[in-house]
Amino acid sequence: MDILSDVIAVTRTGQPRSHKHEWRAPWSQEFGEVPGAAGFHVVLRGSCWLVQPGRPAVELREGDVVLLPRSPGHTLTDRPPGGEPQATGSQTVSLCGAYELDPARVHPLLLTLPETIHLPARLGIDLRLAVELLSAELTDPGLGSAALVPALLESLLVYILRTWFDTDECTTGWAVALRDPVVADALHAMHEDPAQPWTVAKLAAEAGLSRAPFARRFTAAVGQPPLTYLTWWRMTVASQLLRETSLPLAVIAGKAGYLSEFAFAAAFKRQFGLPPGRYRRSAFGPSDGGVHEQETDQ
CATH class of the missing domain: 1.10.10.60 (Homeodomain-like)
Known part of the structure; x- marks a missing residue:
């Protein structure tokens, strides 16, 4: 049996949600806390900063993926706190969304994930391909897109977690158990x-x-x-x-x-x-x- 597949199968509920955003500098977008969900952002074009209260700001570049397993309140913006804004009119395109989780069945593997998982674009060819396929469906929907997008979003979650468990930073919690x-x-x-x-x-x-x-x-x-x-x-x-x-x-x-x-x-x-x-x-x-x-x- 595949432990990761089991974890996702018993935990998820409903359909994953997503939305494609296009911003031009200067810009800033707040995202409220979403209890019972895992949030994510994928930078499809340009760059931005992820800002969370009490945590260092994280620069996100084109192709980067970030997973917030407990979907806390946070902000995406064109500049770090106190930093210089991007050039006026600079474009950033991102895919934002959330996976609904059943709080009564959340697997311990997910509970031990860090607050923020940042995966740079250079990690994982499978992850990049999943992002590209999802971006293409959202940019130019065609026949079957309504079925494809949720399936691609679920595939993206698997690739995010698989890529994270393969990184050198993942050395605690269930990473130890699975290795x-x-x-x-x-x-x-x-x-x-x-x-x-x-x-x-x-x-x-x-x-x-x-x-x-x-x-x-x-x-x-x-x-x-x-x-x-x-x-x-x-x-x-x-x-x-x-x-x-x-x-x-x-x-x-x-x-x-x-x-x-x-x-x-x-x-x-x-x-x-x-x-x-x-x-x-x-x-x-x-x-x-x-x-x-x-x-x-x-």
């Missing part, structure tokens, strides 16, 4: 088959290490013990199935590694604050006939 073959093997095993009755000993054997050293290594890299992460992942997978399918609760419980529907319901309520049946109805609405079934809200 550590022992931890990565255990994560892949859990993601590939969350219903398996995993124990620390079984996961350690899967990763080729004895139990105690494995548990210490996994916890240090991931930030939580193996079985704590496993439970979180199982519940996250279950919540996705509840929101996106009409599978019976008993089937979802089995896919989450629970033989008993009642044990599954209790574990689910501990994590999400709602029993699974009510959680599902809150997503689909009471009139959706596709998800009604005989169940109790344990």
Whole structure:
């Protein structure tokens, strides 16, 4: 299983949003905080500065990409604070947008990302190609653009994160976990088959290490013990199935590694604050006939 693909699949919700801006100096544009979203900017032409309260201003040049994983309030402008403006009439074109994230299912990988990820244009040929394709669709829309643009935006997010994890600056958090073959093997095993009755000993054997050293290594890299992460992942997978399918609760419980529907319901309520049946109805609405079934809200 591809951990990064799993992370994005369970976290995102709705369609990514984007807008192409064209500015001529002098200019400045404020962007408010967007809770529950990850914001991004791509400089398609010219240059500008990213200004955030309490942080050094960042110069963005043509082809640069910046991801703001928690979408804080910030400003794009033609000059650094206290600096000289660009020549009057100088043009800057940028693509700005946001990815909606489900706050109840945000993966720890995304939570450990830095406040600002700046990727200069020189990094990642795949990232540059994604930017060029997206820019072309937005500049000259054609047949199928309505389907292509959201797909390209989602591809851009994958390329941004992949490029970031390949940089020398990315040396903490989940970058360590994904680069550590022992931890990565255990994560892949859990993601590939969350219903398996995993124990620390079984996961350690899967990763080729004895139990105690494995548990210490996994916890240090991931930030939580193996079985704590496993439970979180199982519940996250279950919540996705509840929101996106009409599978019976008993089937979802089995896919989450629970033989008993009642044990599954209790574990689910501990994590999400709602029993699974009510959680599902809150997503689909009471009139959706596709998800009604005989169940109790344990």
